[in-house]
Amino acid sequence: xxxxxxxxxxxGMANPGxxxxxxxxxxxxxxxxxxxxxxxxxxxYETSNILRGRMGWDEFxxxxxxxxxxxxxxxxxxxxxxxxxxxxxxxxxxGGVGVGKPxxxxxxxxxxxxxxxxxxxxxxxxVLAAVAMMYGMAVMFGE
Amino acid sequence: MAQVSSIAExxxxxxxxxxxxxxxxISRFNPETDESNKFMEFSVPYQKWTTVxxxxxxxxxxxxxxxxxxxxxxxxxxxxxxMLINGKPRLACFTKxxxxxxxVVTVEPMNNFPVIRDLAVKFERLFDTHQKIKPYLIRDDxxxxxxxxxxxxxxxxxxNFIQFANCIKCGLCNSACPTMTTDSSFVGPQALxxxxxxxxxxxxxxxxxxxxxxxxxHGIWRCHFAGSCSQVCPKGVDPAMGIQFLRGYLLGFRS
Ligand code: HEM
Ligand code: SF4
Ligand code: FES
Numbered sequence: 514x515x516x517x518x519x520x521x522x523x524x525g526m527a528n529p530g531x532x533x534x535x536x537x538x539x540x541x542x543x544x545x546x547x548x549x550x551x552x553x554x555x556x557x558y559e560t561s562n563i564l565r566g567r568m569g570w571d572e573f574x575x576x577x578x579x580x581x582x583x584x585x586x587x588x589x590x591x592x593x594x595x596x597x598x599x600x601x602x603x604x605x606x607x608g609g610v611g612v613g614k615p616x617x618x619x620x621x622x623x624x625x626x627x628x629x630x631x632x633x634x635x636x637x638x639x640v641l642a643a644v645a646m647m648y649g650m651a652v653m654f655g656e
Numbered sequence: 657m658a659q660v661s662s663i664a665e666x667x668x669x670x671x672x673x674x675x676x677x678x679x680x681x682i683s684r685f686n687p688e689t690d691e692s693n694k695f696m697e698f699s700v701p702y703q704k705w706t707t708v709x710x711x712x713x714x715x716x717x718x719x720x721x722x723x724x725x726x727x728x729x730x731x732x733x734x735x736x737x738x739m740l741i742n743g744k745p746r747l748a749c750f751t752k753x754x755x756x757x758x759x760v761v762t763v764e765p766m767n768n769f770p771v772i773r774d775l776a777v778k779f780e781r782l783f784d785t786h787q788k789i790k791p792y793l794i795r796d797d798x799x800x801x802x803x804x805x806x807x808x809x810x811x812x813x814x815x816n817f818i819q820f821a822n823c824i825k826c827g828l829c830n831s832a833c834p835t836m837t838t839d840s841s842f843v844g845p846q847a848l849x850x851x852x853x854x855x856x857x858x859x860x861x862x863x864x865x866x867x868x869x870x871x872x873x874h875g876i877w878r879c880h881f882a883g884s885c886s887q888v889c890p891k892g893v894d895p896a897m898g899i900q901f902l903r904g905y906l907l908g909f910r911s
């Protein structure tokens with residue numbers, strides 16, 4: 514079936530190279546969404562350790578005090594910030610906010626929906642995520 | 657297996673003054689006999705204004721008549737000649753070789769459409785989904801019955817949808833869409849943009865029935881506003897804009 518319709522499949526879906534920053538944001542939104550979902554499940558599992566009493570809780574929490582744990586948490590911070598920032602942009606876009614106004618198209622037909630407002634939204638989500646990650650690193654690796 | 661040939665100068669339709677040549681790689685595939693596609697390579701002379709379609713037709717004329725390609729208008733109007741050109745969906749008749757900035761031009765059939773042969777793909781599903789959203793004015797009365805000879809519309813009302821009426825059903829948007837890379841049931845940006853074209857038409861009264869049609873699990877909700885459709889559209893339709901406006905109605909952002 515896939516062969517039949519000459520579909521690009523997941524590889525084409527995840528190939529961010531051809532269609533500008535909007536397609537990169539699409540991919541990052543998916544990856545961070547799935548990452549956060551994974552973190553959320555792990556988080557529920559982690560906090561359930563409290564049922565093993567204080568010892569179990571402390572034992573598991575110690576994992577986040579290692580270098581690997583810090584790196585993991587920095588990634589979570591970045592995913593959270595990008596996903597939230599870009600998520601707000603997408604929700605507005607999905608409602609038809611900031612996607613431009615219909616007009617008689619003229620060559621070279623730059624699409625109004627792919628406008629600077631949304632590009633700024635994407636870039637600022639990335640920058641905010643980077644800043645938050647740096648702050649997180651400073652706090653966790655500091656001293 | 658590559659087969660490199662070059663067009664004899666006296667035969668080329670491109671004028672002899674053409675000093676530059678480009679390596680044209682054409683994907684060959686017959687689903688009835690072949691396991692997978694193979695590329696054939698041709699060295700083709702070109703001018704600043706030579707289109708990819710003209711280069712393919714040169715190859716057909718001088719080297720291999722059996723290359724399957726669909727075209728008609730040669731002026732971005734009929735929507736026949738969509739294909740992947742250097743990896744991106746474009747109209748072959750609307751893409752100049754010179755604008756690609758590459759010594760190699762690779763042409764392949766569009767993705768997300770079944771291949772008939774070589775560069776020609778089947779459009780049945782595109783036309784089906786287009787038809788599904790009722791691409792015509794829906795009203796209780798008709799032009800013939802009413803006293804007025806025609807439905808009046810102001811220039812401002814026309815501006816609301818004229819951009820979307822530019823669609824030539826070339827399918828480039830459906831080929832670029834990330835949802836269509838995996839979902840065979842998605843209604844697709846072409847049809848969704850046309851749903852908006854009629855919903856936005858002041859003469860049309862079919863908004864509710866069209867919103868019903870696209871409000872299903874493989875309908876509008878599979879759009880993630882990646883915008884690739886709008887970036888490849890050769891007519892400035894901007895399907896992504898129309899789709900978000902439609903979703904605005906369904907989400908209550910617009911009325
Ligand atoms: C304030 C916080 C959040 C906002 C504003 C937000 C917003 C969004 C939006 C708008 C989408 C749809 C994107 C699209 O249409 O492509 C989305 C997708 C998603 N979100 Fe969130 N989200 C938030 C928090 C979270 C959290 C905490 C999780 C995990 C537990 C999560 C997991 C996901 C997943 C798995 C997807 C699907 C990704 C995809 O299919 O591309 N999100 N989010
Ligand atoms: S919306 Fe644009 S890309 Fe899509 S079929 Fe119509 S003209 Fe082609
Ligand atoms: S030949 Fe008609 S659109 Fe290219």
